[in-house]
Amino acid sequence: MKNKFLKGTLALALVAAFFSSCKPKDSNDVVSGDAAQKAYVAPGKYDEFYNFVSGGFSGQVSVYGLPSGRLLRVIPVFSADPQSGYGYNEETKPMLNTSNGFVPWDDQHHTELSQTNGEVDGRWLFANANNTPRIARVDLKTFTTKEIIELPNSAGNHSSPFITENTEYVVAGTRFSVPPDNVNGDVPINTYKQNFKGYLSFVKVGKEGEMDIAFQIAAPGVNFDLSHAGKGKSHGWFFFSCYNTEQANTLLEVNASQKDKDFIMAVNWKKAEEYIKAGKGKKVATKYVHNIYDEKTHTAKSETRNEVLVLDSKDFKDICYMIPCPKSPHGCDVDPTGEYIVGSGKLAALIPVFSFDKLQNAIKNKQFDGEYDGIPVIKYEAALHGEVQKPGLGPLHTEFDGKGNAYTTFFVSSEVVKWDIKSLKVLDRVPTYYSVGHLCIPGGDSKKPYGKYLIAYNKITKDRYLPTGPELAQSAQIFDISGDKMQLILDFPTIGEPHYAQAAPADLIRNNGQLKIYKIEENKHPYVTKGEKESKIVREGNKVHVYMTSIRSHFAPDNIEGIKLGDEVYFHVTNLEQDWDIPHGFAIKGADNGELLIMPGETCTLKWIPKKTGIFPFYCTDFCSALHQEMQGYARVSPAGSSVPLTFSIGTNLPAAK
Amino acid sequence: MLISCGDKSKSTDNSSKESTSEEATKTEAVDPSTYDPNRGLGKFTTVDLGDKLDVAMAKKGEEIQTVKCSSCHKLTDEKLVGPGWKGVTSRHKPEWIMNFITNPDPMIDKDPKLQAQLEICLMRMPNQSLSDDDARHVLEYMRQNDGVK
Numbered sequence A: 001m002k003n004k005f006l007k008g009t010l011a012l013a014l015v016a017a018f019f020s021s022c023k024p025k026d027s028n029d030v031v032s033g034d035a036a037q038k039a040y041v042a043p044g045k046y047d048e049f050y051n052f053v054s055g056g057f058s059g060q061v062s063v064y065g066l067p068s069g070r071l072l073r074v075i076p077v078f079s080a081d082p083q084s085g086y087g088y089n090e091e092t093k094p095m096l097n098t099s100n101g102f103v104p105w106d107d108q109h110h111t112e113l114s115q116t117n118g119e120v121d122g123r124w125l126f127a128n129a130n131n132t133p134r135i136a137r138v139d140l141k142t143f144t145t146k147e148i149i150e151l152p153n154s155a156g157n158h159s160s161p162f163i164t165e166n167t168e169y170v171v172a173g174t175r176f177s178v179p180p181d182n183v184n185g186d187v188p189i190n191t192y193k194q195n196f197k198g199y200l201s202f203v204k205v206g207k208e209g210e211m212d213i214a215f216q217i218a219a220p221g222v223n224f225d226l227s228h229a230g231k232g233k234s235h236g237w238f239f240f241s242c243y244n245t246e247q248a249n250t251l252l253e254v255n256a257s258q259k260d261k262d263f264i265m266a267v268n269w270k271k272a273e274e275y276i277k278a279g280k281g282k283k284v285a286t287k288y289v290h291n292i293y294d295e296k297t298h299t300a301k302s303e304t305r306n307e308v309l310v311l312d313s314k315d316f317k318d319i320c321y322m323i324p325c326p327k328s329p330h331g332c333d334v335d336p337t338g339e340y341i342v343g344s345g346k347l348a349a350l351i352p353v354f355s356f357d358k359l360q361n362a363i364k365n366k367q368f369d370g371e372y373d374g375i376p377v378i379k380y381e382a383a384l385h386g387e388v389q390k391p392g393l394g395p396l397h398t399e400f401d402g403k404g405n406a407y408t409t410f411f412v413s414s415e416v417v418k419w420d421i422k423s424l425k426v427l428d429r430v431p432t433y434y435s436v437g438h439l440c441i442p443g444g445d446s447k448k449p450y451g452k453y454l455i456a457y458n459k460i461t462k463d464r465y466l467p468t469g470p471e472l473a474q475s476a477q478i479f480d481i482s483g484d485k486m487q488l489i490l491d492f493p494t495i496g497e498p499h500y501a502q503a504a505p506a507d508l509i510r511n512n513g514q515l516k517i518y519k520i521e522e523n524k525h526p527y528v529t530k531g532e533k534e535s536k537i538v539r540e541g542n543k544v545h546v547y548m549t550s551i552r553s554h555f556a557p558d559n560i561e562g563i564k565l566g567d568e569v570y571f572h573v574t575n576l577e578q579d580w581d582i583p584h585g586f587a588i589k590g591a592d593n594g595e596l597l598i599m600p601g602e603t604c605t606l607k608w609i610p611k612k613t614g615i616f617p618f619y620c621t622d623f624c625s626a627l628h629q630e631m632q633g634y635a636r637v638s639p640a641g642s643s644v645p646l647t648f649s650i651g652t653n654l655p656a657a658k
Numbered sequence B: 001m002l003i004s005c006g007d008k009s010k011s012t013d014n015s016s017k018e019s020t021s022e023e024a025t026k027t028e029a030v031d032p033s034t035y036d037p038n039r040g041l042g043k044f045t046t047v048d049l050g051d052k053l054d055v056a057m058a059k060k061g062e063e064i065q066t067v068k069c070s071s072c073h074k075l076t077d078e079k080l081v082g083p084g085w086k087g088v089t090s091r092h093k094p095e096w097i098m099n100f101i102t103n104p105d106p107m108i109d110k111d112p113k114l115q116a117q118l119e120i121c122l123m124r125m126p127n128q129s130l131s132d133d134d135a136r137h138v139l140e141y142m143r144q145n146d147g148v149k
Helices: A002-021 A037-038 A189-195 A269-277 A356-364 A506-510 B008-017 B021-027 B053-070 B094-101 B102-108 B112-121 B131-145
Strands: A047-053 A060-066 A071-076 A108-116 A119-127 A134-139 A143-150 A155-165 A168-175 A198-205 A211-219 A225-231 A237-243 A263-269 A280-294 A299-312 A320-326 A329-332 A342-344 A350-355 A368-372 A375-378 A384-389 A397-398 A407-412 A415-420 A427-431 A434-440 A453-458 A474-482 A489-491 A500-503 A537-541 A543-549 A554-556 A559-564 A568-575 A584-589 A597-598 A603-608 A614-619 A632-638 A647-649
Touching: A002 A143, A037 A474, A047 A453, A047 A506, A060 A108, A071 A143, A108 A500, A119 A155, A119 A500, A119 A506, A134 A155, A143 A211, A155 A198, A155 A225, A155 A237, A168 A225, A168 A237, A198 A237, A211 A269, A211 A280, A237 A269, A237 A342, A237 A647, A263 A269, A263 A329, A263 A342, A263 A375, A269 A299, A320 A342, A320 A350, A320 A356, A329 A397, A329 A427, A342 A356, A342 A397, A342 A407, A342 A568, A350 A356, A350 A368, A350 A397, A356 A375, A407 A434, A415 A434, A434 A500, A453 A500, A500 A506, A506 B053, A543 A584, A568 A584, A568 A597, A584 A603, A597 A603, B053 B131, B094 B102, B094 B131, B102 B112
Parallel strands: A211 A299, A225 A329, A320 A375, A543 A568, A559 A632
Antiparallel strands: A047 A060, A047 A500, A060 A071, A108 A119, A119 A134, A134 A143, A143 A280, A155 A168, A168 A198, A198 A211, A225 A237, A237 A263, A263 A320, A280 A299, A329 A342, A342 A350, A350 A384, A368 A375, A397 A407, A407 A415, A415 A427, A434 A453, A453 A474, A474 A489, A537 A543, A543 A554, A559 A647, A568 A603, A584 A597, A584 A614, A614 A632
């Protein structure tokens, strides 16, 4: 499989060479003299943009500075993270709860920054989990995951999480159509056409960012791939690309490529909203969880929901329309004016560009070509603005620079192509290394792109970096797009396989009320210890709660005796520091549950079930001062039924026991 | 240059507004020859102390001490992590104390007494993010601890 793929890539590299050699361009000298200078940010100087890059199979989001490509942070979202204790400490375990139980890993594909009036506003970042369908909200004041909502009736949450221009909704379309949750799914797989459905979820976003599934649209059983909201004149609409309109259920590589055209589904969500308000939605039984991290108690809660509102697209003829789109469309991108919708067929050698005005006319004049599973199909030419001819092979994704230009990635011919949205003329092309997927221009899917840099996210890097065994890092490449010609200025390895990414001006994020410490006065954690004098140990049956504090450079208490085998010990550690960037760690020998990393003013809990008697040292894992190494203590574990009393101390310098 | 410097001046402004007085003060460093070892370094130039103890203020100061200070300082003259508090209000001017507890890092870099202390304790006092009022209350509690009635 892999070999075949690699051979394919080689052949494609030749194709790329062919493409570049027959165009008037200089792809050979991709790095010119001043390129390094353009990407150089001196030590101590700040970058111009934050780049939030999906971590693919790492389940996390990584944050890079632009243009330096420096890795600033990895934000754990859908995977347990040993660095921060996310998913290991008791406070964040509920964040990874699902209707399938605790899921400590997922596949994170797209990131989306919140917007106001179609412009990036720096409040939140949304991220999708592909495998166990979920959407997360990351708060950019703390760069931590604040909320995760599971999506019922879905599988392979791929066309997600894309947002409307005022962050009214985050949407999620299902990649795999499956039988809905409320019916018996134990059906023959080859009854796909009868039994499988594609659900689109509209998740409402509240003022504080809180998410709630407002409704779902039941759509034909196809594969919904990507999505983007309309904006400006097309605000109120959403566009989803879909493939496998053949409704095949095996060997899709062949069987889902039978038709010359699949569809982009245009959804009038304002209309859908009206029907919901008019009570036309049907409550359908299902089960999904909603996890919220409370900033005051520093603790997450997981709640189970049991129903969801559904509109069936068949019952409402003016919500959904199918626009034919050539060759298994993947990308579906809307330009900053909201007028042009760019479709990209994975197998196509052209880029179709649709016009929102023409689409509206076609709907008004009923320029339909029949129906697909009850949904009107618009005539291709009626909605088409035009096609970009011979742009390259395998167009995937398009972003915009706000100056009338579009930039499309070509997976098969490994290049980025710049073209004029109105005239559809190709203006420039540069090679990538290799097999580029998504691309990002800061604000590139908003009404106001910052058209200065373009970052290409590549699937393959053979020969690009020092080898590291059979696996190589995926990569991102930064291009300066401020001039007529795109110029490669830097490439850097990424964490996991980067899919989509978004970027915003640094000032927008870091001046948006970013938190440097958690104020100890405002800590409402039920097991907080506000000052060493409050530190204590409380036994409740076989549960032992240790109220512990940490500060440079000691824990209180640091001597604990009277724990017995069979006890569950909870170390609730409060970091008393009120200084920026002074987390403390906590680890105890033999714990099988990772460790803690506690931010200044925060409380975190490690659950420890001792498995044998003896002395167990604990210590701080995050260097904090010259006396960091001295920040340690001992816990003694005695046999079950032992008469050792529960005691704790710090600094009492007891006389040596006999 | 433009890439990184375009908003750098702004960034310094922004960070100095918030609790990281550290960066701002360090970069706009005060000339060591002008450092006033009586007043210290920080926003407080004069602190008016009453003749008598303000009991309410001292009470608030004690609450803060319990949460933010007692981990490292005893009320006696015994050193814990940092020096004991006994006699601190006679060893230092009130301005010095207020400046130090709200702005510890830059002062440790400048103040001869603090540098001598650092050689003993080997621990830089953490910034505990005290507000101006917090600092004043803690000072009053220190006075109470030193016998002011």
